[in-house]
Amino acid sequence: MKIINKILPFIAVLSLSGCAKNLLNKTPKDRLSPSTFFQNETQCKMALIGIYNALQPNATPAHFYQFDYMSDNGYCQDSWQGSKEIGEWLTNSSSWGPYAKWTGDYTIISRANEFIQDIGNATVSDDVKKEMTAEAKFLRGYAYADLITYFGDVPLITKVLALSDAYVSRTAKADVLTQILADYTDAAATLPTSWSGANIGRATKGAALAYKAKVLLYNKKWSDAAQAALDVMNLKVYDLYSDYASTFDEAHEDNIEVIFDIQYIPTTQSQPWPTSALSLSSWPTANVTADLINSYYMTNGLPITNAASGYDAQNPFAGRDPRLAASVVLPGSQFGSTTFIPALDQVPCGARPRKYADIGIADVNNCSLNTILMRYADIYLMRAEALIESGSTDQEIYDLIDKVRGRVNMPTVESAEGTGLTQDSLRTILRHERRVEFYNEGTRYADMLRWQDVSLVHDVYGYDKSLLSNPSSPATWTFKQVKKETRTFDASKGWLWPVPQADIDINKNLLPNNPGY
Secondary structure, X not given: OOOOOOOOOHHHOOOOOOOOHHHHHOOOOOOOOOOOOOOOHHHHHHHHHHHHHOOOOOOHHHOHHHHHHOOOOEEOOXXXXXXXXXXXXXXXXXXXXXXXXXXXXXXXXXXXXXXXXXXXXXXXXXXXXXXXXXXXHHXXXXXXXXXXXXXXXXXXXXXXXXXXXXXXXXXXXXXXXXXXXXXXXXXXXXXXXXOOHHHEOEOOHHHHHHHHHHHHHHOOOHHHHHHHHHHHHHOOOOOOOOOOHHHHOHHHOOOOOEEEEEOOEOXXXXXXXXXXXXXXXXXXXXXXXXXXXXXXXXXXXXXXXXXXXXXXXXXXXXXXXXXHHHHEEXXXXXXXXXXXXXXXXXXXXXXXXXXXXXXXXXXXXXXXXXXXXXXXXXXXXXXXXXXXXXXOOXXXXXHHHHHHXXXXXXXXXXXXXXXXXOHHHHHHHHHHHHHHHOOOOOOHHHHHHHHOOHHHOOOEEEEOHHHOXXXXXXXXXXXOEEEEEXXXXXXXXXXXXXXXXXXXXXXXXXXXXXXOO
């Protein structure tokens, strides 16, 4: 069911009007206010959904697919969309992307704090209060985990502040992490393992544990991250969906692999502009890099750089990992009712995303495809990564990666890479698996930030489209890779984004900014 994002924005109707003194003390009769809200469970649920609603992207560079454009997976040549300068490491304190993420996350936090305060006086049962408070804490933890990933130290606010207290300073990342873990732990202890009917889409115990595993992993708490991932597995609620490509189709939403997502409804609550269908299937800016395409192995489990792989550079998509064709509109492949001819398309790199493009939708501005934020494959790979980084090379690591590969009939680690592998070898395998499994799901750029691997910041290459031009004779095509953009890592900025200048102008206590800004 797709109703989770229906919202009554009661938080935004706090203003009163009038010039006579007695009018200022009257309760408004034409709108809702906190003083008259929270009178029953329905109203409490409406207020709670107001927090969920803030999960939606609040600006173009905040859309999940833009984060692949910032990484080595993709490229957007239009600077106005906000991801180009980030991918080029040219971000500054006035950049749109950091401002969108900062304000989006603090909107979630402010709404969660307001909700936790107000539901305490609601005329509903203690069980309802406890459960809904747990959801609000989960969402607050989600937002703070996002903030510390991109900004490091950030203001920690866990209550509604008076104006006189609003000029807060940044809190050490370690202290914010402590609060995040407390919120996730409280949520996991209270939330149900699943919802049904109209409640599908609300946070669950599994979601709280999964995001606890994620924030622990991102902050190098290897043992605790591995345990939190195992706790999700032990719920016996989730599994890999049988068909990889269909996992991201609207007809197969809310399947057994989905742990947490943003729910959309056609017309009533469709994706905010620009939708994934508009951006990925219509706009000329949804580029897939040749580097990403090259990273998919052959079906025998060998990389294309291996002479024994059977790779043919002039028939480059034959015999490849099925996730490549499921995720990318490749030259010569089906693109809606036509064949994709790079020379006739405007994307500079010569390949488009397929995953989440919702190709063939009647109205690209009315896309209601849910955005999966956490799925079960990530639990397997997060636990595997946590075990590797903790120093383990045990068989369980192979088993976890094999499960993900097995869904698309790719060879096991044992058969492709061997047994008795070192930590470095397993780390390389794990990081490759994350890239090809989660392409265009908004995870790659965050992985780059946390791994701090400078080699991942490099020039963008695509295909020479002029050599892929004759639709009647694709056998004559020549696949030559050419540079499309220069990218150079800026060591002075490191791996953090700047605190937005607009907020610093209001509150100087946010200074000093992150290095390089």
